[in-house]
Amino acid sequence: MSSHFLLSAAARTLSVASVARMSEEEAREAFAAIRWSDNQGKPYCPKCGCASVYACPSRGIYKCKGCAAQFSPTSGTIFANRKLAVREYLLAIAIFCNGAKGISALQLSRDLSVQYRTAYVLAHKLRETMADQINGEKVAGDVEIDGAYFGGHVRPANWKQNRRDRRLRFNRSPKRRVVVIMRERQGRTLPFVFKAEDQAIPTIEAHVEPGSTIYADEAGSWNDLHSRYLTKRINHQEAYSDGEACTNQAESFFSRMRRAEIGTHHHFAGPYLASYADEFAWREDNRRISNGEQFLKVMGGAAKHPISRKWCGYWNRKPQAEAAE
Ligand SMILES: [Zn+2]
Numbered sequence: 621m622s623s624h625f626l627l628s629a630a631a632r633t634l635s636v637a638s639v640a641r642m643s644e645e646e647a648r649e650a651f652a653a654i655r656w657s658d659n660q661g662k663p664y665c666p667k668c669g670c671a672s673v674y675a676c677p678s679r680g681i682y683k684c685k686g687c688a689a690q691f692s693p694t695s696g697t698i699f700a701n702r703k704l705a706v707r708e709y710l711l712a713i714a715i716f717c718n719g720a721k722g723i724s725a726l727q728l729s730r731d732l733s734v735q736y737r738t739a740y741v742l743a744h745k746l747r748e749t750m751a752d753q754i755n756g757e758k759v760a761g762d763v764e765i766d767g768a769y770f771g772g773h774v775r776p777a778n779w780k781q782n783r784r785d786r787r788l789r790f791n792r793s794p795k796r797r798v799v800v801i802m803r804e805r806q807g808r809t810l811p812f813v814f815k816a817e818d819q820a821i822p823t824i825e826a827h828v829e830p831g832s833t834i835y836a837d838e839a840g841s842w843n844d845l846h847s848r849y850l851t852k853r854i855n856h857q858e859a860y861s862d863g864e865a866c867t868n869q870a871e872s873f874f875s876r877m878r879r880a881e882i883g884t885h886h887h888f889a890g891p892y893l894a895s896y897a898d899e900f901a902w903r904e905d906n907r908r909i910s911n912g913e914q915f916l917k918v919m920g921g922a923a924k925h926p927i928s929r930k931w932c933g934y935w936n937r938k939p940q941a942e943a944a945e
Pocket residue numbers: 665666667668669670684685686687688689
């Protein structure tokens with residue numbers, strides 16, 4: 621009997637313990653090898669590109685012989701201006717990759733023994749790295765499209781006579797957003813966030829190659845797609861699949877994301893909903909590679925990613941009052 625991939629030994633090639641056992645020097649070497657992979661892992665200056673450098677092994681830094689700039693393996697990457705040891709970042713990546721339904725910042729802060737704020741920004745930097753490996757891509761062939769709403773929970777009033785009908789548009793929270801997913805069968809997953817499903821049409825046209833077949837449910841928002849693509853619809857009130865059309869792959873993405881919302885994060889904050897959607901699209905697309913490969917993919921992405929404009933110095937820029945919320 622063949623067992624499920626995730627139950628096989630091939631799915632487990634990396635343990636958090638093995639990363640925790642690394643010395644700081646080994647961790648720096650591992651990061652440097654992937655960061656400077658285009659120079660056989662040998663350091664070169666991030667400012668002027670000069671390959672002739674002095675090394676200061678005790679401090680883990682280098683000095684450029686050309687321009688005298690000092691740099692470390694993480695300078696100019698998403699982990700630039702770091703306060704923790706490189707090993708802690710690799711540990712964070714291993715913990716983050718192993719969490720099939722995501723890892724909350726609180727849990728990460730306990731696992732690494734760092735402040736909540738540090739863990740929050742670190743997790744978002746990893747999401748940014750994952751998003752980088754998805755953004756700008758296109759899908760083709762058999763593409764399933766579906767939307768699901770997140771955020772903006774309206775709490776029902778205590779007394780029945782004070783309750784409002786939350787199905788009506790004007791009784792909903794303005795924070796509510798829809799994640800629209802474009803998912804190739806046996807292929808990649810592209811998520812986008814909108815205020816309403818029907819705003820997604822131009823983005824779908826920009827990211828789904830002409831000539832593709834689109835599968836969607838009976839929602840009226842998708843009617844305009846018929847003029848651009850061969851579009852097959854499935855009415856979920858009658859069946860989930862009629863042998864011709866189904867959106868089960870798209871639904872499976874939302875199932876994973878919904879479980880992460882309920883079980884791990886409890887709510888996805890409005891402005892960062894897209895970051896979480898990108899994270900779960902990445903997890904969906906990489907679910908059939910070993911956790912060791914996932915780790916290398918995220919570490920490689922982090923090493924090649926420039927300094928994050930959004931997350932580097934986030935708490936310094938954020939007004940204290942807002943941060944205290
Ligand atoms: Zn230089």
